[in-house]
Amino acid sequence: MSGPGVVSRHVSVVIATSPDAVYDFAADPENLPRWAAGLARADVKVRGDELVAQSPMGEVTVRFVPRNPYGVLDHAVTLPSGTTVDNPLRVVAHPDGAEVVFTVRQIELTDDEFARDCRLVEEDLERLRRILEGGRP
Numbered sequence: 001m002s003g004p005g006v007v008s009r010h011v012s013v014v015i016a017t018s019p020d021a022v023y024d025f026a027a028d029p030e031n032l033p034r035w036a037a038g039l040a041r042a043d044v045k046v047r048g049d050e051l052v053a054q055s056p057m058g059e060v061t062v063r064f065v066p067r068n069p070y071g072v073l074d075h076a077v078t079l080p081s082g083t084t085v086d087n088p089l090r091v092v093a094h095p096d097g098a099e100v101v102f103t104v105r106q107i108e109l110t111d112d113e114f115a116r117d118c119r120l121v122e123e124d125l126e127r128l129r130r131i132l133e134g135g136r137p
Contacts, residue, residue, distance in 0.1 A: 007106040009118050012099055013125040017132050019098040023071050023091045025132060026100070027064070035128040037120070039077070083108055100125055 015022055025031055029044045029051050039062065045052040051062040058080035065074045071091035078084045088103040102121050106114040 007114065009104045009106075009114075010101055011104055011118055011121045011125060012101040013122075013129050014094050014096050014099050015129045015132050016097040019071055019091050019093050022098040022100060022128075022132060023073070026073055026089075026091065026128065027067055035131055036124050037127070039124075079108075081108070100128065 026035070029046060032039060032044050032051070032053065037056075039053060039055055039060070044062075047061075049063060051064070053060055053062060060080065061078045063076045063078075065072055073089040073091065074087065075089065076084050076086050085105065085107050087105075088101075090101045092099050092101065102125060104114070104118050104121050109117060
């Protein structure tokens with residue numbers, strides 16, 4: 001096997017509220033523009049079982065796994081280039097409430113772009129934390 005392949009980085013935040021509350025909020029497509037700025041800058045349109053969003057990269061389609069009792073919010077994002085990126089996203093119980101873990105993968109990105117994407121995910125998760133802990137987005 002040659003080279004490291006696709007690089008992944010796990011970005012997480014602990015939110016002082018129940019995992020169910022975090023999951024319910026994050027799973028609602030209407031809430032995406034409030035906290036997931038890296039994915040949706042404006043209202044999200046529902047088209048069948050896909051969401052269509054205007055992102056910083058252009059129009060993307062997003063398909064989440066079905067709602068489930070396990071805190072899994074994995075979603076596939078089809079970029080304007082046609083590439084589909086699978087994004088693991090989990091809400092898990094934590095002693096202080098809930099932990100949200102997003103796996104960022106370096107696909108079609110330079111090292112600088114990957115670092116930028118990781119920072120954007122950190123900002124999105126921090127925004128989610130502030131909203132759910134009663135602060136301002």
